[in-house]
Amino acid sequence: MTDHAVAIECRDLGLVFPGAAGESTLALSGVSCCFLPGKVTAIIGPSGCGKSTLLQIVRGFLDPSRGHLNFVKLEGGVAAQRQVTKRPAMSTVWQAFNLFPWLTVLENVVFGLELAGVPKAEREARARKAIAAVDLPGFEKKYPRQLSGGMRQRVGIARALVMNPDVLLLDEPFGALDAQTRLVLQEQLARLVEQSGTTAILVTHSIEEAILLADTILVMSARPGRIVATIDVELPRPRNHATTHEPGFAKLFDQIYGLLRDEVMTAMTTEAGTA
Numbered sequence: 312m313t314d315h316a317v318a319i320e321c322r323d324l325g326l327v328f329p330g331a332a333g334e335s336t337l338a339l340s341g342v343s344c345c346f347l348p349g350k351v352t353a354i355i356g357p358s359g360c361g362k363s364t365l366l367q368i369v370r371g372f373l374d375p376s377r378g379h380l381n382f383v384k385l386e387g388g389v390a391a392q393r394q395v396t397k398r399p400a401m402s403t404v405w406q407a408f409n410l411f412p413w414l415t416v417l418e419n420v421v422f423g424l425e426l427a428g429v430p431k432a433e434r435e436a437r438a439r440k441a442i443a444a445v446d447l448p449g450f451e452k453k454y455p456r457q458l459s460g461g462m463r464q465r466v467g468i469a470r471a472l473v474m475n476p477d478v479l480l481l482d483e484p485f486g487a488l489d490a491q492t493r494l495v496l497q498e499q500l501a502r503l504v505e506q507s508g509t510t511a512i513l514v515t516h517s518i519e520e521a522i523l524l525a526d527t528i529l530v531m532s533a534r535p536g537r538i539v540a541t542i543d544v545e546l547p548r549p550r551n552h553a554t555t556h557e558p559g560f561a562k563l564f565d566q567i568y569g570l571l572r573d574e575v576m577t578a579m580t581t582e583a584g585t586a
């Protein structure tokens with residue numbers, strides 16, 4: 312990791328998707344939030360509220376229609392005279408894994424390092440270490456089709472972490488997995504992110520996942536998405552399944568569910584109106 316002390320500031324972001332027949336979709340409106348370095352921030356909100364769109368703006372894949380995205384250097388946790396800096400290095404873990412099916416596990420994990428021009432001996436050593444970190448040693452020569460969904464996503468996580476990114480973007484990383492696999496991987500990811508000290512932004516539909524992984528949870532409104540609440544999670548780490556039995560967990564869960572329920576109802580009404 313090169314520079315963790317960069318905060319990502321979103322100021323009054325808006326995004327309109329133009330439609331083919333002239334109609335347009337206002338996906339985001341007035342989104343202001345901050346992703347702090349070395350912290351995990353979860354984004355949760357009703358389906359279609361613009362969570363992935365916000366992540367794509369942060370990643371640089373989409374330009375906002377209005378507002379600003381700033382990368383601000385911090386010194387001792389505060390903005391260093393508002394010194395704006397360049398985009399930090401980012402890696403993404405996708406819901407759909409997005410592995411190359413024709414490459415082995417090792418080749419998939421090595422791929423980004425190869426593109427980045429890392430010398431052969433170093434990239435193989437780094438890839439093997441990343442594969443071990445996600446508990447997949449011995450699977451280096453397997454192809455994605457020979458792995459379960461959970462194993463494929465562990466390769467996805469290894470492939471992202473091997474780059475030592477300043478910022479790790481997680482777009483519903485466990486959305487395609489069964490409940491048990493999801494639980495195990497949530498714990499594993501929480502541990503890996505904690506150890507790496509990287510800034511992480513997690514898009515999820517799961518309140519439980521948000522609480523287990525995040526330092527801060529941003530709750531979004533129904534579309535057009537904006538931030539309706541910023542909730543700090545102060546439960547002790549390491550967090551795991553046992554955390555879900557703590558009273559503090561239940562309190563947070565209820566608070567977030569209360570906020571989301573209203574927004575989900577609004578989203579459902581809007582969808583019904585546009586169907």
Ligand SMILES: Nc1ncnc2c1ncn2[C@@H]1O[C@H](COP(=O)(O)OP(=O)(O)OP(=O)(O)O)[C@@H](O)[C@H]1O
Binds near residue numbers: 329336362534
């Ligand atoms: N490329 C696009 N062109 C037009 N509209 C789009 C495009 N991408 C997303 N949208 C629309 O923008 C809105 C926000 O989409 P987005 O995928 O960001 O929501 P989301 O909160 O991540 O949804 P989900 O939770 O269902 O994954 C939705 O109404 C979606 O249909």
